[in-house]
Amino acid sequence: xxxxxxxxxxxYLLASILFVFSLKGMSHPETARRGMFLAEAGMLxxxxxTLVGEHIVTWGWIIAGLTIGSIIGAWxxxxxxxxxxxxxxxxSHAFGALAAALVGVGEFVTHGAxxxxxxxxxxxxEVMLGALTTTGxxxxxxxxxxxxxxxPIQFRGxxxxxxxxxVAMTGSFVFFWIHPEVIAAFYSMLGLAFVxxxxxxxxxxxxxxxxxxxxxxxxxxxxxxxxxxxLGNNVLIIAGTLDGFSGFILSVLMCKAMNRSITNVLFGGFxxxxxxxxxxxxxxxxxxxxxxxxxxxxxANRVIFxxxxxxxxxxxxxxxxxxxxxxxxxxxxxxxxxxxVAGRMPGHMNVLLAEANVSYSSLYEMEQINPEFPSxxxxxxxxxxxxVNPDARDNPKSIIAxxxxxxxxxxxxxxxLKRGQGRGFSGLENPLFFKxxxxxxxxDAKSSLSHLAQAIQHV
Amino acid sequence: MNxxxxxxxxxxxALAAFLGYQVISRVPPLLHTPLMSATNAISGISLIGSLVxxxxxxxxxxxxxxxxAVTAATIxxxxxxxxxxxMLKMFxxxxxxxxxxxxxxx
Numbered sequence: 073x074x075x076x077x078x079x080x081x082x083x084y085l086l087a088s089i090l091f092v093f094s095l096k097g098m099s100h101p102e103t104a105r106r107g108m109f110l111a112e113a114g115m116l117x118x119x120x121x122t123l124v125g126e127h128i129v130t131w132g133w134i135i136a137g138l139t140i141g142s143i144i145g146a147w148x149x150x151x152x153x154x155x156x157x158x159x160x161x162x163x164s165h166a167f168g169a170l171a172a173a174l175v176g177v178g179e180f181v182t183h184g185a186x187x188x189x190x191x192x193x194x195x196x197x198e199v200m201l202g203a204l205t206t207t208g209x210x211x212x213x214x215x216x217x218x219x220x221x222x223x224p225i226q227f228r229g230x231x232x233x234x235x236x237x238x239v240a241m242t243g244s245f246v247f248f249w250i251h252p253e254v255i256a257a258f259y260s261m262l263g264l265a266f267v268x269x270x271x272x273x274x275x276x277x278x279x280x281x282x283x284x285x286x287x288x289x290x291x292x293x294x295x296x297x298x299x300x301x302x303l304g305n306n307v308l309i310i311a312g313t314l315d316g317f318s319g320f321i322l323s324v325l326m327c328k329a330m331n332r333s334i335t336n337v338l339f340g341g342f343x344x345x346x347x348x349x350x351x352x353x354x355x356x357x358x359x360x361x362x363x364x365x366x367x368x369x370x371x372a373n374r375v376i377f378x379x380x381x382x383x384x385x386x387x388x389x390x391x392x393x394x395x396x397x398x399x400x401x402x403x404x405x406x407x408x409x410x411x412x413v414a415g416r417m418p419g420h421m422n423v424l425l426a427e428a429n430v431s432y433s434s435l436y437e438m439e440q441i442n443p444e445f446p447s448x449x450x451x452x453x454x455x456x457x458x459x460v461n462p463d464a465r466d467n468p469k470s471i472i473a474x475x476x477x478x479x480x481x482x483x484x485x486x487x488x489l490k491r492g493q494g495r496g497f498s499g500l501e502n503p504l505f506f507k508x509x510x511x512x513x514x515x516d517a518k519s520s521l522s523h524l525a526q527a528i529q530h531v
Numbered sequence: 532m533n534x535x536x537x538x539x540x541x542x543x544x545a546l547a548a549f550l551g552y553q554v555i556s557r558v559p560p561l562l563h564t565p566l567m568s569a570t571n572a573i574s575g576i577s578l579i580g581s582l583v584x585x586x587x588x589x590x591x592x593x594x595x596x597x598x599x600a601v602t603a604a605t606i607x608x609x610x611x612x613x614x615x616x617x618m619l620k621m622f623x624x625x626x627x628x629x630x631x632x633x634x635x636x637x
Contacts, residue, residue, distance in 0.1 A: 134598075
C-alpha cells in the first residue's frame with residue numbers, strides 16, 4: 073500500500089470518529105453546534121483523503137460537480153425559510169439517495185463483470201434503496217410544498233399493484249444476482265425501484281409525513297451503507313449506518329406517538345376512510361372575540377400554548393412569541409406543549425419556535441406537560457387538531473384511539489385558534505371543540521395572535 | 532470481495548448500528564429536526580464514492596454518472612450542514628436572548 077493510501081485510510085478513520093462525536097454532541101442544544109463542526113471537519117478530511125489517495129485521472133468533472141453542488145447547496149442552506157424545513161429535508165434525502173444509486177450504476181458499468189456474489193448483492197440493495205428513496209423523497213417534498221395534493225392518492229387495487237411492482241423489482245434483483253451478464257435485469261430493477269418509490273409515498277397523507285420523512289432518512293442512510301459494502305469502504309458503512317439507525321429510531325418514535333404500526337402508516341392510507349367512527353358529539357361550538365380572549369389571557373396565572381401544523385402554515389411563530397412576551401411582562405407563566413408528531417417532521421415545532429427566539433427551556437414534551445393541564449388557566453391551541461383530540465383517549469372506536477394526546481381538555485379553559493369551522497386535515501370530528509370549557513377564535517392565526525397581544529396591552 | 536473483508540465489514544456495520552442506537556437514543560425530541568438534517572448531511576459521505584467515479588471512471592458514461600453523483604452529494608453535504616448549523620444557531624442563542632427580553636418587547 074502506498075503512502076497516499078495510508079493517508080486516505082487515516083482520514084477515513086478520523087472522519088468516522090468525528091461523525092460519532094458530532095452525534096454525541098446532539099444530546100444537548102449547548103453542545104450540538106460544536107458537534108456539527110466536528111462532522112464538517114470529518115467530511116472535509118475524507119474528501120481530501122480521497123482526492124489524494126485515489127487514482128484521479130480527470131479533474132474536470134470533479135471540480136464542476138463540487139462547484140455546482142456547493143453553489144446549489146449553499147443557496148438552499150441560506151434561503152430556505154424555517155417553515156419549509158420538511159420539504160428541504162426531503163429534497164436533501166433525494167439528492168443523497170440519488171448519489172448512492174448513481175455510484176451503484178457506475179460501479180455496475182465499470183466493474184459489473186468482475187463482481188463477486190456478495191458485492192452484487194450489496195450493489196442491488198444500494199441501487200434499489202437509492203432509487204426508491206430518490207423518487208419517494210421527491211414525492212414527499214412535492215406534497216409538503218403543496219405541488220402535489222397532500223391528501224392520500226388512492227385507487228382500487230393499489231396494494232395489489234404495489235405488490236406486483238415490488239415482486240417484479242425483487243425478481244429483477246434476484247435475476248441480476250444470478251445472471252450478472254444480463255444487463256436488462258439490472259436496469260429493470262433500477263427502473264422498477266424508481267416507480268416503487270413513487271407508489272410507496274403517494275397513498276400517504278400529509279399528517280403521516282413525520283413517519284415517512286424518518287423512514288426515507290433511514291433508507292438514504294442504508295443506501296450509503298450498502299455503497300460502503302460495494303466499495304469495501306468502512307467510513308461509508310459507518311456514516312450510512314448511523315444515518316440509517318437514526319432514521320429508524322425516529323420512525324419508531326413517531327409511530328409510537330401516533331399509536332400506529334409502520335405497516336399501517338405505509339399501507340393504511342390514513343385520512344381517506346373515516347366517516348363512520350366519528351362520535352356524535354352534539355353541543356355547540358362557542359365563538360369568542362379578541363377582546364374577551366385577551367381578557368381571559370391577561371388575568372390568567374398559567375397559560376400553555378399548543379402549536380400544530382397550522383402554526384407553520386400561518387407563519388405565526390413570531391406572533392406567538394410576541395404574545396407570550398406581553399403575557400410574561402404581566403407575570404403570567406407561559407409554557408409550550410409540543411406533541412412529538414405536531415407538524416410535518418420530527419421536531420418541526422421546536423425549530424419554528426426556536427426561530428422566533430422562544431427559549432428551549434419553556435418547550436415541554438408531552439409526558440412532562442400533561443400533568444400540568446389541570447392547573448392551567450388557559451390552554452391556547454394554535455392550528456393543532458388530532459394531537460389534542462380527546463377521542464383518542466375516550467372513544468375506543470375512534471380511528472385515532474390509543475394515540476397519546478396533549479390533554480388540553482383538562483385545562484380550566486381552552487381557546488382554539490382555527491381558520492374556520494372545517495374539520496381540519498384528517499377530516500376527523502374533534503369533541504374538544506364542543507366542550508363547555510372550550511371557545512373558538514376563528515381567523516388567521518398570525519393576525520389573531522398579534523391582535524391578542526395588542527388587546528392585552530390595553531387591558 | 533473476499534470473505535475476510537466481508538466479515539470485517541459486517542462487524543463494522545453491526546458495531547456502528549449499536550453505537551448509533553446508543554448515541555442517537557440520547558438525542559432529545561427538541562433536536563430531532565437538526566438530528567435528521569445532520570445525519571442526512573453525514574450520509575452525504577457517498578460523495579467520496581462519487582468522486583472516485585467522476586475522476587477515475589474509465590468511460591465517458593461513468594464520468595457523466597460520477598459528475599451528476601458528485602453534484603447531488605455535494606448539494607446534500609453543503610446544504611445539509613449549512614441548514615443544520617442555521618437551526619442549531621437558533622437553539623444556541625437562547626441564553627443571550629433571555630437578557631434583553633426582560634427590558635421590554637421588541
